Amino acid sequence: MAKGADRFVCQHCGTVYRKWQGKCDGCGEWNSIVQEAGGDVVPRGLSSGKGRLIELSGLTGETESAPRMITGIAEFDRACGGGLVPGSALLVGGDPGIGKSTILLQAAALLAKRNVNCVYISGEEASAQIRSRALRLGLADSPLELGSETSLRDILTTLEARRPQVVVIDSIQTVFADNVESAPGSVSQVRACAQELIRFAKRRACTVILVGHVTKDGQIAGPRVLEHMVDTVLYFEGERGHQFRILRAVKNRYGGTDEIGVFEMTDRGLSEVPNPSALFLTNRREPVSGAAVFAGIEGTRPVLVEIQALVSPSPLATPRRAVVGWDTGRLAMVMAVLDARCGLGFGGQDVYLNVAGGLRVSEPAADLAVAAALVSSLTDIAVPAETVIFGEISLAGEVRPVAQSDARLKEAEKLGFARAWLPQSSKTAKSSLKLTELEKLQAVKDLFMS
Ligand code: TYD
Ligand code: MG
Numbered sequence: 001m002a003k004g005a006d007r008f009v010c011q012h013c014g015t016v017y018r019k020w021q022g023k024c025d026g027c028g029e030w031n032s033i034v035q036e037a038g039g040d041v042v043p044r045g046l047s048s049g050k051g052r053l054i055e056l057s058g059l060t061g062e063t064e065s066a067p068r069m070i071t072g073i074a075e076f077d078r079a080c081g082g083g084l085v086p087g088s089a090l091l092v093g094g095d096p097g098i099g100k101s102t103i104l105l106q107a108a109a110l111l112a113k114r115n116v117n118c119v120y121i122s123g124e125e126a127s128a129q130i131r132s133r134a135l136r137l138g139l140a141d142s143p144l145e146l147g148s149e150t151s152l153r154d155i156l157t158t159l160e161a162r163r164p165q166v167v168v169i170d171s172i173q174t175v176f177a178d179n180v181e182s183a184p185g186s187v188s189q190v191r192a193c194a195q196e197l198i199r200f201a202k203r204r205a206c207t208v209i210l211v212g213h214v215t216k217d218g219q220i221a222g223p224r225v226l227e228h229m230v231d232t233v234l235y236f237e238g239e240r241g242h243q244f245r246i247l248r249a250v251k252n253r254y255g256g257t258d259e260i261g262v263f264e265m266t267d268r269g270l271s272e273v274p275n276p277s278a279l280f281l282t283n284r285r286e287p288v289s290g291a292a293v294f295a296g297i298e299g300t301r302p303v304l305v306e307i308q309a310l311v312s313p314s315p316l317a318t319p320r321r322a323v324v325g326w327d328t329g330r331l332a333m334v335m336a337v338l339d340a341r342c343g344l345g346f347g348g349q350d351v352y353l354n355v356a357g358g359l360r361v362s363e364p365a366a367d368l369a370v371a372a373a374l375v376s377s378l379t380d381i382a383v384p385a386e387t388v389i390f391g392e393i394s395l396a397g398e399v400r401p402v403a404q405s406d407a408r409l410k411e412a413e414k415l416g417f418a419r420a421w422l423p424q425s426s427k428t429a430k431s432s433l434k435l436t437e438l439e440k441l442q443a444v445k446d447l448f449m450s
Pocket of ligand 1: 094095096097098099100101102103133136137265266267268269270
Protein backbone atom coordinates (compact mmCIF):
# COMPACT_ATOMS: atom_id res chain seq x y z
CA MET A 1 0.00 0.00 0.00
CA ALA A 2 1.40 3.38 -0.96
CA LYS A 3 2.56 5.54 1.89
CA GLY A 4 0.05 8.24 2.74
CA ALA A 5 -2.78 6.67 0.74
CA ASP A 6 -6.19 6.44 2.39
CA ARG A 7 -7.04 3.11 3.84
CA PHE A 8 -10.23 1.33 4.69
CA VAL A 9 -10.47 -0.12 8.17
CA CYS A 10 -13.07 -2.47 9.59
CA GLN A 11 -14.43 -0.77 12.72
CA HIS A 12 -15.28 -4.11 14.21
CA CYS A 13 -12.06 -6.11 13.97
CA GLY A 14 -9.49 -3.66 12.62
CA THR A 15 -8.67 -5.41 9.33
CA VAL A 16 -7.22 -2.95 6.79
CA TYR A 17 -8.20 -2.92 3.09
CA ARG A 18 -7.06 -0.98 0.02
CA LYS A 19 -10.57 -0.56 -1.29
CA TRP A 20 -13.95 -0.27 0.29
CA GLN A 21 -16.07 -3.38 0.42
CA GLY A 22 -19.44 -4.15 1.95
CA LYS A 23 -18.47 -7.14 4.04
CA CYS A 24 -15.33 -7.57 6.11
CA ASP A 25 -13.50 -10.79 5.28
CA GLY A 26 -11.86 -10.72 8.67
CA CYS A 27 -14.91 -10.89 10.91
CA GLY A 28 -17.83 -11.25 8.53
CA GLU A 29 -19.42 -7.99 9.67
CA TRP A 30 -21.38 -5.97 7.07
CA ASN A 31 -20.97 -2.23 6.56
CA SER A 32 -18.24 -1.93 9.12
CA ILE A 33 -15.49 -0.71 6.78
CA VAL A 34 -14.76 2.99 6.97
CA GLN A 35 -12.28 5.14 5.08
CA GLU A 36 -9.52 6.57 7.23
CA ALA A 37 -6.95 9.18 6.40
CA GLY A 38 -3.64 7.74 5.24
CA GLY A 39 -0.48 7.50 7.22
CA ASP A 40 2.30 5.04 7.54
CA VAL A 41 0.77 1.64 7.26
CA VAL A 42 3.50 0.20 9.42
CA PRO A 43 4.69 2.85 11.88
CA ARG A 44 8.42 3.40 12.04
CA GLY A 45 10.21 1.68 14.91
CA LEU A 46 10.21 3.54 18.21
CA SER A 47 13.20 1.85 19.83
CA SER A 48 15.60 4.68 19.07
CA GLY A 49 16.27 5.28 22.75
CA LYS A 50 14.69 8.73 22.81
CA GLY A 51 11.88 7.86 25.19
CA ARG A 52 11.66 8.67 28.86
CA LEU A 53 12.54 6.03 31.45
CA ILE A 54 9.50 4.71 33.21
CA GLU A 55 9.70 4.23 36.94
CA LEU A 56 9.04 0.55 37.61
CA SER A 57 7.85 -0.76 40.95
CA GLY A 58 7.31 -4.10 42.63
CA LEU A 59 4.07 -5.75 43.67
CA THR A 60 4.74 -5.05 47.32
CA GLY A 61 4.74 -1.28 46.85
CA GLU A 62 2.27 1.05 48.48
CA THR A 63 -1.34 0.62 47.49
CA GLU A 64 -3.88 3.19 48.27
CA SER A 65 -7.43 2.04 48.04
CA ALA A 66 -9.62 5.05 47.50
CA PRO A 67 -12.79 5.05 49.55
CA ARG A 68 -15.80 3.95 47.57
CA MET A 69 -18.86 6.10 47.22
CA ILE A 70 -21.92 4.31 48.53
CA THR A 71 -25.33 5.18 47.12
CA GLY A 72 -27.24 3.46 49.90
CA ILE A 73 -29.14 1.36 47.34
CA ALA A 74 -27.58 -1.89 48.54
CA GLU A 75 -28.41 -3.83 45.38
CA PHE A 76 -26.81 -1.17 43.18
CA ASP A 77 -23.71 -0.94 45.35
CA ARG A 78 -23.40 -4.71 45.31
CA ALA A 79 -23.52 -4.88 41.51
CA CYS A 80 -20.79 -2.20 41.35
CA GLY A 81 -18.61 -4.34 43.61
CA GLY A 82 -19.26 -2.35 46.78
CA GLY A 83 -19.86 1.23 45.68
CA LEU A 84 -18.47 3.57 43.04
CA VAL A 85 -14.71 3.93 42.69
CA PRO A 86 -13.50 7.54 42.18
CA GLY A 87 -12.05 8.05 38.70
CA SER A 88 -13.62 4.93 37.26
CA ALA A 89 -15.81 4.67 34.17
CA LEU A 90 -18.97 2.59 34.20
CA LEU A 91 -21.19 1.56 31.36
CA VAL A 92 -24.80 0.73 32.12
CA GLY A 93 -26.37 -1.07 29.17
CA GLY A 94 -29.86 -2.34 28.58
CA ASP A 95 -32.87 -2.30 26.30
CA PRO A 96 -34.71 0.99 25.90
CA GLY A 97 -37.36 1.39 28.59
CA ILE A 98 -35.89 -1.18 30.97
CA GLY A 99 -35.20 1.45 33.67
CA LYS A 100 -31.63 2.67 33.20
CA SER A 101 -32.50 6.33 33.56
CA THR A 102 -34.65 5.58 36.58
CA ILE A 103 -32.03 3.63 38.54
CA LEU A 104 -29.28 6.12 37.74
CA LEU A 105 -31.42 9.08 38.68
CA GLN A 106 -32.19 7.35 41.98
CA ALA A 107 -28.54 6.47 42.58
CA ALA A 108 -27.27 9.94 41.66
CA ALA A 109 -29.91 11.72 43.74
CA LEU A 110 -29.09 9.59 46.78
CA LEU A 111 -25.36 10.16 46.32
CA ALA A 112 -25.96 13.89 46.13
CA LYS A 113 -27.90 13.68 49.38
CA ARG A 114 -24.79 12.13 50.92
CA ASN A 115 -22.81 15.22 50.00
CA VAL A 116 -21.24 13.79 46.86
CA ASN A 117 -21.09 16.40 44.13
CA CYS A 118 -23.19 14.82 41.35
CA VAL A 119 -24.20 15.98 37.88
CA TYR A 120 -26.78 14.23 35.71
CA ILE A 121 -26.65 15.11 32.03
CA SER A 122 -29.42 13.89 29.80
CA GLY A 123 -29.44 14.10 26.05
CA GLU A 124 -32.83 12.47 25.85
CA GLU A 125 -35.02 14.32 28.29
CA ALA A 126 -35.42 17.96 29.24
CA SER A 127 -34.48 18.95 32.78
CA ALA A 128 -38.14 19.64 33.58
CA GLN A 129 -39.02 16.09 32.64
CA ILE A 130 -36.29 14.69 34.87
CA ARG A 131 -37.37 16.99 37.67
CA SER A 132 -40.94 15.73 37.51
CA ARG A 133 -39.68 12.15 37.53
CA ALA A 134 -37.55 12.88 40.59
CA LEU A 135 -40.63 14.37 42.26
CA ARG A 136 -42.53 11.17 41.61
CA LEU A 137 -39.65 9.12 42.97
CA GLY A 138 -39.67 11.22 46.16
CA LEU A 139 -36.18 12.59 45.46
CA ALA A 140 -36.98 16.21 44.73
CA ASP A 141 -35.10 17.40 47.85
CA SER A 142 -31.76 16.08 46.59
CA PRO A 143 -29.08 18.64 45.64
CA LEU A 144 -28.40 16.75 42.37
CA GLU A 145 -27.56 19.07 39.46
CA LEU A 146 -29.29 18.45 36.14
CA GLY A 147 -28.27 19.35 32.63
CA SER A 148 -29.85 18.72 29.27
CA GLU A 149 -27.18 18.75 26.58
CA THR A 150 -25.79 16.70 23.72
CA SER A 151 -22.68 18.62 22.69
CA LEU A 152 -19.59 16.95 24.09
CA ARG A 153 -17.62 20.18 23.92
CA ASP A 154 -20.18 21.97 26.12
CA ILE A 155 -20.44 19.03 28.48
CA LEU A 156 -16.67 18.84 28.98
CA THR A 157 -16.37 22.59 29.49
CA THR A 158 -19.09 22.44 32.12
CA LEU A 159 -17.51 19.47 33.86
CA GLU A 160 -14.08 21.13 33.90
CA ALA A 161 -15.62 24.19 35.52
CA ARG A 162 -17.80 22.36 38.04
CA ARG A 163 -15.49 19.43 38.88
CA PRO A 164 -18.20 16.99 40.05
CA GLN A 165 -17.29 13.74 41.77
CA VAL A 166 -19.84 11.72 39.82
CA VAL A 167 -21.35 12.44 36.42
CA VAL A 168 -24.06 10.46 34.63
CA ILE A 169 -24.30 10.76 30.83
CA ASP A 170 -27.68 9.53 29.64
CA SER A 171 -27.10 8.28 26.99
CA ILE A 172 -23.72 8.05 25.25
CA GLN A 173 -25.53 7.55 21.93
CA THR A 174 -27.07 11.02 22.04
CA VAL A 175 -23.81 12.86 22.71
CA PHE A 176 -21.79 14.12 19.75
CA ALA A 177 -18.32 15.48 19.30
CA ASP A 178 -18.20 18.29 16.73
CA ASN A 179 -14.74 17.26 15.54
CA VAL A 180 -15.92 13.86 14.36
CA GLU A 181 -17.70 13.76 11.05
CA SER A 182 -20.41 11.22 11.57
CA ALA A 183 -23.89 11.14 12.97
CA PRO A 184 -24.53 10.92 16.75
CA GLY A 185 -24.89 7.30 17.76
CA SER A 186 -22.49 6.01 15.11
CA VAL A 187 -19.55 3.90 16.17
CA SER A 188 -16.96 6.62 15.66
CA GLN A 189 -19.03 9.19 17.55
CA VAL A 190 -19.78 6.86 20.44
CA ARG A 191 -16.14 5.84 20.64
CA ALA A 192 -14.78 9.37 20.42
CA CYS A 193 -17.21 10.72 23.02
CA ALA A 194 -16.63 7.86 25.43
CA GLN A 195 -12.88 8.23 25.05
CA GLU A 196 -12.99 11.95 25.91
CA LEU A 197 -15.27 11.37 28.88
CA ILE A 198 -13.16 8.52 30.21
CA ARG A 199 -10.04 10.64 29.84
CA PHE A 200 -11.79 13.32 31.88
CA ALA A 201 -12.70 10.71 34.51
CA LYS A 202 -9.07 9.61 34.92
CA ARG A 203 -7.68 13.14 34.86
CA ARG A 204 -10.05 14.60 37.43
CA ALA A 205 -10.78 11.46 39.51
CA CYS A 206 -14.44 11.83 38.64
CA THR A 207 -16.63 8.75 38.29
CA VAL A 208 -18.27 8.75 34.87
CA ILE A 209 -21.37 6.63 34.36
CA LEU A 210 -22.33 6.16 30.71
CA VAL A 211 -25.75 4.88 29.73
CA GLY A 212 -25.71 2.77 26.57
CA HIS A 213 -28.73 1.50 24.70
CA VAL A 214 -28.40 -2.01 23.47
CA THR A 215 -29.10 -2.79 19.85
CA LYS A 216 -31.54 -5.48 18.83
CA ASP A 217 -28.95 -8.23 18.60
CA GLY A 218 -27.93 -7.68 22.20
CA GLN A 219 -24.88 -5.50 21.68
CA ILE A 220 -24.31 -2.07 23.04
CA ALA A 221 -24.36 0.09 19.92
CA GLY A 222 -20.82 0.59 18.76
CA PRO A 223 -19.84 -3.06 18.54
CA ARG A 224 -18.54 -3.70 21.99
CA VAL A 225 -16.05 -0.85 21.63
CA LEU A 226 -17.24 0.67 24.84
CA GLU A 227 -16.87 -2.53 26.79
CA HIS A 228 -13.07 -2.54 26.66
CA MET A 229 -12.79 1.15 27.30
CA VAL A 230 -14.62 1.30 30.61
CA ASP A 231 -13.70 -0.24 33.96
CA THR A 232 -17.09 -1.69 34.78
CA VAL A 233 -19.91 -2.92 32.57
CA LEU A 234 -23.33 -3.39 34.09
CA TYR A 235 -26.26 -4.77 32.14
CA PHE A 236 -29.78 -4.03 33.19
CA GLU A 237 -31.93 -6.97 32.22
CA GLY A 238 -35.45 -8.14 32.72
CA GLU A 239 -38.25 -9.70 30.79
CA ARG A 240 -40.80 -7.29 29.49
CA GLY A 241 -44.05 -7.93 31.35
CA HIS A 242 -42.21 -8.83 34.55
CA GLN A 243 -41.65 -6.09 37.06
CA PHE A 244 -38.34 -7.58 38.16
CA ARG A 245 -35.09 -6.09 36.91
CA ILE A 246 -31.61 -7.44 37.33
CA LEU A 247 -28.48 -5.33 37.25
CA ARG A 248 -25.65 -7.67 36.33
CA ALA A 249 -21.92 -6.90 36.39
CA VAL A 250 -20.33 -8.50 33.33
CA LYS A 251 -16.97 -6.82 33.74
CA ASN A 252 -15.49 -5.14 36.76
CA ARG A 253 -11.88 -4.07 37.22
CA TYR A 254 -12.67 -3.25 40.84
CA GLY A 255 -14.74 -6.19 41.95
CA GLY A 256 -16.26 -9.54 41.12
CA THR A 257 -18.29 -10.16 38.01
CA ASP A 258 -21.57 -11.97 37.73
CA GLU A 259 -22.67 -10.14 40.83
CA ILE A 260 -26.31 -9.15 40.53
CA GLY A 261 -28.59 -6.60 42.06
CA VAL A 262 -32.29 -7.38 41.99
CA PHE A 263 -34.95 -4.68 41.73
CA GLU A 264 -38.66 -4.41 41.33
CA MET A 265 -40.19 -1.70 39.14
CA THR A 266 -42.91 0.02 41.10
CA ASP A 267 -44.83 3.24 40.59
CA ARG A 268 -42.24 4.91 42.80
CA GLY A 269 -39.25 3.78 40.78
CA LEU A 270 -37.05 0.78 41.31
CA SER A 271 -37.11 -0.74 44.76
CA GLU A 272 -34.58 -3.21 46.06
CA VAL A 273 -35.34 -6.88 46.49
CA PRO A 274 -33.05 -8.01 49.29
CA ASN A 275 -34.21 -11.63 49.24
CA PRO A 276 -34.49 -12.66 45.60
CA SER A 277 -35.03 -16.36 46.30
CA ALA A 278 -38.41 -15.67 47.82
CA LEU A 279 -39.29 -13.71 44.72
CA PHE A 280 -38.18 -16.15 42.04
CA LEU A 281 -40.00 -19.05 43.64
CA THR A 282 -43.53 -18.72 42.41
CA ASN A 283 -46.07 -19.06 45.22
CA ARG A 284 -45.29 -22.41 46.70
CA ARG A 285 -48.28 -24.62 46.34
CA GLU A 286 -49.06 -28.27 45.78
CA PRO A 287 -46.30 -29.79 43.64
CA VAL A 288 -47.13 -29.84 39.93
CA SER A 289 -45.41 -31.81 37.23
CA GLY A 290 -42.80 -30.01 35.16
CA ALA A 291 -41.53 -27.70 37.92
CA ALA A 292 -38.19 -28.05 39.69
CA VAL A 293 -36.45 -25.66 42.07
CA PHE A 294 -32.84 -24.94 41.17
CA ALA A 295 -30.43 -23.81 43.87
CA GLY A 296 -28.19 -21.44 41.95
CA ILE A 297 -25.42 -18.99 42.71
CA GLU A 298 -25.47 -15.51 41.22
CA GLY A 299 -22.19 -13.78 41.91
CA THR A 300 -21.58 -14.36 45.58
CA ARG A 301 -25.18 -14.95 46.48
CA PRO A 302 -27.26 -18.11 46.43
CA VAL A 303 -30.57 -17.71 44.61
CA LEU A 304 -33.33 -20.28 44.34
CA VAL A 305 -35.39 -20.22 41.16
CA GLU A 306 -38.15 -22.37 39.79
CA ILE A 307 -37.52 -24.00 36.44
CA GLN A 308 -40.64 -24.95 34.54
CA ALA A 309 -40.87 -27.35 31.62
CA LEU A 310 -43.77 -28.36 29.47
CA VAL A 311 -43.56 -31.29 27.09
CA SER A 312 -46.57 -31.77 24.85
CA PRO A 313 -47.28 -33.68 21.63
CA SER A 314 -46.50 -31.55 18.61
CA PRO A 315 -48.58 -31.19 15.48
CA LEU A 316 -45.52 -29.82 13.67
CA ALA A 317 -43.03 -31.75 11.57
CA THR A 318 -40.24 -29.95 13.41
CA PRO A 319 -41.38 -29.68 17.03
CA ARG A 320 -40.94 -26.39 18.85
CA ARG A 321 -38.20 -25.75 21.41
CA ALA A 322 -38.94 -22.49 23.20
CA VAL A 323 -36.71 -21.30 26.03
CA VAL A 324 -36.98 -18.25 28.28
CA GLY A 325 -34.14 -17.49 30.67
CA TRP A 326 -31.80 -20.32 29.71
CA ASP A 327 -29.56 -21.31 26.82
CA THR A 328 -31.27 -23.08 23.91
CA GLY A 329 -28.13 -25.04 23.02
CA ARG A 330 -27.81 -26.26 26.58
CA LEU A 331 -31.44 -27.45 26.53
CA ALA A 332 -30.75 -29.40 23.34
CA MET A 333 -27.76 -30.99 25.05
CA VAL A 334 -29.70 -32.03 28.16
CA MET A 335 -32.45 -33.51 25.96
CA ALA A 336 -29.90 -35.39 23.86
CA VAL A 337 -28.29 -36.85 26.99
CA LEU A 338 -31.72 -37.85 28.34
CA ASP A 339 -32.42 -39.54 25.02
CA ALA A 340 -29.10 -41.30 24.58
CA ARG A 341 -28.37 -42.30 28.17
CA CYS A 342 -31.82 -42.74 29.70
CA GLY A 343 -33.92 -43.68 26.69
CA LEU A 344 -36.24 -40.70 27.16
CA GLY A 345 -36.93 -39.33 23.70
CA PHE A 346 -38.53 -35.96 22.96
CA GLY A 347 -39.10 -36.58 19.24
CA GLY A 348 -42.54 -35.45 18.15
CA GLN A 349 -42.94 -33.34 21.30
CA ASP A 350 -42.92 -29.59 21.71
CA VAL A 351 -40.67 -28.58 24.60
CA TYR A 352 -41.06 -25.29 26.47
CA LEU A 353 -38.66 -24.25 29.21
CA ASN A 354 -39.06 -21.22 31.40
CA VAL A 355 -37.09 -19.77 34.29
CA ALA A 356 -39.65 -18.16 36.58
CA GLY A 357 -39.51 -14.48 37.49
CA GLY A 358 -37.52 -13.30 34.47
CA LEU A 359 -34.08 -14.33 35.72
CA ARG A 360 -31.50 -15.50 33.17
CA VAL A 361 -29.62 -18.53 34.42
CA SER A 362 -26.24 -19.22 32.86
CA GLU A 363 -24.75 -21.72 35.29
CA PRO A 364 -24.24 -25.28 34.01
CA ALA A 365 -25.23 -26.32 37.53
CA ALA A 366 -28.84 -25.87 36.41
CA ASP A 367 -28.59 -28.90 34.08
CA LEU A 368 -29.90 -31.35 36.64
CA ALA A 369 -32.87 -29.18 37.59
CA VAL A 370 -33.71 -28.73 33.90
CA ALA A 371 -33.49 -32.49 33.35
CA ALA A 372 -35.70 -33.10 36.39
CA ALA A 373 -38.29 -30.61 35.13
CA LEU A 374 -38.27 -32.24 31.69
CA VAL A 375 -38.60 -35.78 33.05
CA SER A 376 -41.30 -34.61 35.44
CA SER A 377 -43.32 -33.08 32.63
CA LEU A 378 -42.79 -36.05 30.34
CA THR A 379 -43.91 -38.57 32.97
CA ASP A 380 -46.48 -36.23 34.50
CA ILE A 381 -45.11 -37.01 37.95
CA ALA A 382 -44.25 -34.03 40.17
CA VAL A 383 -40.86 -33.58 41.79
CA PRO A 384 -41.39 -34.27 45.53
CA ALA A 385 -42.41 -31.15 47.43
CA GLU A 386 -39.74 -28.99 49.10
CA THR A 387 -36.87 -30.33 46.99
CA VAL A 388 -34.03 -28.27 45.57
CA ILE A 389 -31.88 -29.59 42.75
CA PHE A 390 -28.46 -28.74 41.36
CA GLY A 391 -25.70 -30.46 39.38
CA GLU A 392 -24.00 -30.35 36.01
CA ILE A 393 -24.63 -33.08 33.46
CA SER A 394 -21.86 -34.44 31.27
CA LEU A 395 -22.38 -35.83 27.79
CA ALA A 396 -21.70 -39.28 29.19
CA GLY A 397 -24.75 -38.90 31.40
CA GLU A 398 -22.88 -38.40 34.67
CA VAL A 399 -23.95 -35.88 37.23
CA ARG A 400 -20.89 -33.77 37.98
CA PRO A 401 -20.23 -31.90 41.22
CA VAL A 402 -20.51 -28.10 41.19
CA ALA A 403 -18.97 -25.38 43.31
CA GLN A 404 -20.44 -23.94 46.49
CA SER A 405 -22.78 -26.78 47.41
CA ASP A 406 -22.88 -25.61 51.01
CA ALA A 407 -24.07 -22.12 50.15
CA ARG A 408 -26.81 -23.59 47.96
CA LEU A 409 -27.97 -25.97 50.66
CA LYS A 410 -27.89 -23.32 53.34
CA GLU A 411 -30.14 -21.03 51.30
CA ALA A 412 -32.56 -23.91 50.71
CA GLU A 413 -32.57 -24.66 54.41
CA LYS A 414 -33.27 -21.02 55.19
CA LEU A 415 -36.28 -21.02 52.89
CA GLY A 416 -37.74 -24.12 54.45
CA PHE A 417 -36.81 -26.79 51.93
CA ALA A 418 -36.52 -30.34 53.22
CA ARG A 419 -34.76 -32.30 50.48
CA ALA A 420 -32.00 -31.85 47.93
CA TRP A 421 -30.97 -33.78 44.85
CA LEU A 422 -27.31 -33.14 44.23
CA PRO A 423 -24.25 -34.69 42.60
CA GLN A 424 -22.47 -37.52 44.32
CA SER A 425 -19.23 -36.59 46.05
CA SER A 426 -20.34 -33.00 46.59
CA LYS A 427 -18.26 -32.19 49.61
CA THR A 428 -20.95 -30.86 51.85
CA ALA A 429 -20.92 -30.03 55.50
CA LYS A 430 -23.69 -31.35 57.69
CA SER A 431 -27.07 -30.28 56.47
CA SER A 432 -30.51 -30.74 57.93
CA LEU A 433 -31.85 -31.44 54.44
CA LYS A 434 -32.38 -34.99 53.30
CA LEU A 435 -29.72 -35.36 50.63
CA THR A 436 -30.15 -37.63 47.62
CA GLU A 437 -26.79 -37.94 45.90
CA LEU A 438 -26.93 -38.83 42.23
CA GLU A 439 -24.11 -40.28 40.20
CA LYS A 440 -25.79 -40.83 36.85
CA LEU A 441 -28.64 -39.08 35.08
CA GLN A 442 -30.33 -42.47 34.89
CA ALA A 443 -30.85 -42.18 38.65
CA VAL A 444 -33.07 -39.12 38.12
CA LYS A 445 -35.28 -41.12 35.80
CA ASP A 446 -35.44 -43.90 38.38
CA LEU A 447 -36.53 -41.39 41.06
CA PHE A 448 -39.60 -40.61 38.95
CA MET A 449 -40.30 -44.13 37.78
CA SER A 450 -40.01 -45.81 41.18
P1 TYD B 1 -36.49 4.44 31.97
O1 TYD B 1 -35.65 4.56 33.18
O2 TYD B 1 -36.88 5.69 31.29
O3 TYD B 1 -35.85 3.46 30.89
P2 TYD B 1 -34.50 3.60 30.04
O4 TYD B 1 -33.77 4.79 30.52
O5 TYD B 1 -33.78 2.31 30.28
O6 TYD B 1 -34.91 3.71 28.62
O7 TYD B 1 -37.77 3.60 32.41
C1 TYD B 1 -38.92 3.70 31.73
C2 TYD B 1 -39.93 2.69 32.17
O8 TYD B 1 -40.04 2.54 33.55
C3 TYD B 1 -41.26 3.16 31.68
O9 TYD B 1 -41.80 2.14 30.88
C4 TYD B 1 -42.06 3.44 32.89
C5 TYD B 1 -41.38 2.69 33.98
N1 TYD B 1 -41.42 3.38 35.27
C6 TYD B 1 -42.21 2.88 36.29
O10 TYD B 1 -42.91 1.89 36.13
N2 TYD B 1 -42.22 3.53 37.51
C7 TYD B 1 -41.48 4.65 37.73
O11 TYD B 1 -41.52 5.20 38.84
C8 TYD B 1 -40.66 5.14 36.67
C9 TYD B 1 -39.85 6.38 36.86
C10 TYD B 1 -40.66 4.48 35.46
MG1 MG C 1 -33.57 6.60 29.48
